[in-house]
Amino acid sequence: MKTPSRRNVLAAGGALGAAGALGIATPAQARPVWTWSPEGSVLGTGTGADPRGVWDEEADQLVADIIQRGDVQKVNKELRKWLKNGQPLPSGLPKDLKDFIEKAKQLPPWADKNKLATAFHFNEKRGLYLGVTYGFVSGMMSTVIPREARAVYYSWGGANLRDRITKTAKLGYDIGTANAYEPDGELIVTCIKTRLAHAGVRHLLPKSPYWNKVAEEEIPISQADMMVTWHSLPTSVMRQLKTWKVPIPDNEAEAFLHSWQLCAYMLGIKEEYIPNSWDQAESQARQVLDPILGPTPEGIKLADMLLNIGTLVPGGPLKYVTRPILGSLTRYTLGDQIADWLKIRRDPFWDNVFNTLWEPFIAVREGLLSLEKAPGALSKFYWTFDEILRLGVLTVLSGAQFPISIEIPYSNNPN
Template sequence: MDRLNRRNALKAGGMLGVVGTIGLGTTARADPWTWSPEGSVAGSGSGVDPMTVWDPEADELVAGLIDRGEVPKVNELLRTWTRNGEALPAGLPPELRDFMEYARRLPQWTDLGKLDTAIAFNKKRGLYLGVLYGFASGMMSTVIPKEARSVYYSKGGHDLKDRITKTAKLGYDIGSSNAYAADGEMIVTCVKTRLVHAAVRHLLPQSPHWVHSAEEDIPISQNDIMVTWHSLPTTVMKHLNSWRVPIPAHESEAFLHSWQVAGHLLGVRDEYIPKSWPDANAQAAQILDPIIAPTPEGTKLADRLLSLGANIDLSILSKPILGAFTRFLLGDKIADGLSIPREPVWDPLLQVAWGPFIAVREGLLGAVPPLEDPYWLLDEFLRKAALIYLAELRLPISIELPTMNRDM
């Protein structure tokens, strides 16, 4: 039975009632795909709408592994494969081994000099990046309806904290000093994630819950991956710019480059990966901005994210304060959509003091007494909030292929 028929069969099979009152936001792009491949790292391409492209090489292969019951063995073997330069473990099914050898290669357009500059940038701006990945990108992922739904109904959805931690690993790996080097882990993380996404494409269409709530027939198209991609580097850079953090052009380009390479390793075709920030911003305006909307699934995910800070410091990283920061970063519409309550002290404080605080930190406003109350408070917040995800990353994390959907 092909996917479409199975979907119809599941829908028609009286399963519509199972998920109750899930609201359907409009998650489809309103306009046809017009972003030109000339703006991509490939420089040219078919121009095919990425909403209709998935990852055929990986998808077929991983579907076969799942259907033949080979995934537990593969997961066990892949647990030992952690460093970019490491040989693949012996015993993998030959077709998987061949695919992974191909998928782990850096694209020929990789610029190692830029990757080095990106490392320096990540080090220099680690504090801001930590907070922005967590509260701009992380919270934004909860208002990307297709992502929120697929995460919620896939296996990882039953333990949102574990799931958030695993995703944070990618943000950590790309920012580490050896990200793409032989002793780093970013290539491994990307290739494993590419396989996980392929597994999800095979499994979610078999979930009556997902089939009922989703608009698409197969999850995680190349369009969807780029939507999430923009919630990461594009959104982070947008905030750094709006905070007026001085970033030399070569550092900003290098940061983009490290994410271009990540996109490629996640299986995105080069013709969809933006070659410059203006091209990235133009693509984000087309595919990310119009689809942002709350969903019941995303709101639960957001609630879990806002509770993470309590593990570190219950006072300054309390849920209301993290909620205020989310409101400050993503705006009232998104915060209200996620049912984040207003915070009487921090909402106005962030509005008034964050800009000057950053300017002082960056030495742009001259000297201000170091213990001036609001600045001290914001500095404390920045330092601790940047730790939230790191704290979740203490244990070794193994990204594994799922064999089933969430047990609802």
């Protein structure tokens, strides 16, 4: 009999018990049962198929073919010329890929231009907070999403975090632009290239001996995994802004959600899994995101690298926003449990500064509190807090600074 691999044992059920017996940290294995109904989706209906067993069959097959016939480099070279949503596709792209992209770039019938205009207004108004929440809340959270942390670590990009940050920031930047989904915008291109990159990862990662040793799943980046990561973005950002008591009118919250629903669609997430409202998003996140967070050796290493973001992002205000400050910001935003998982040291001074002064800082910025009435110490830290916001913005902006092209990988992380 074949020695049972960790993946087989887990798949055979009794996952928690088995994980315990193998001495593995448990939260990562506690995959909750999928009961979220497609009635709450943008489509209002669906097969109800468990998304843990659904990937992106069309893109996956196509990219597997491209990799197998040795065309990746040629295709990537052509894709570098495709920058704007409405631009004709480069003539050198193979026909099967062209046909796929032509179809994939069409907006669904539920796309709403008015909501997108409101979303832009919201992005403009709240850009400072969005930068810091995308950068530190979503970014750090991704390191405690076990499947994502392992996939990122053992795929090609895991070897080059600076490159990965700027590429990922491109999506965060593009989604905030006025013309994100318009012919002269770039978000649709970014999403489709990402969709192709993910399909490449699904083909390549199962061949990585390192990933295979630790992964629970046979094929990475299922539709369920996509939704988990999606929630680490807009849902977590919205939760954070609410915690900070940032005033957000309902129509702006709805519009922000809409821009992310469309982004999910463009990334190849099936409509039956995309929540149709914030209530539905919350209920899905409580089921799929919150219970699966957990530490992994890979996530701890990625988080450690991310705490150096001040040195990774070009033009980052390195001098003032130091590693201990970012560690305390992580502890403040994501809580003690996650910070402890990530082995972020407690820093009594900065932990206390965030706990006592960040909310008043936001209130002062929002004109809800005067600086005179805020805790006296705030004036001493106001500038540091402003610098943190600036670093968040620079992180997102780094996605716009270079001629960035998200590419189909042709190899895994060699280490």
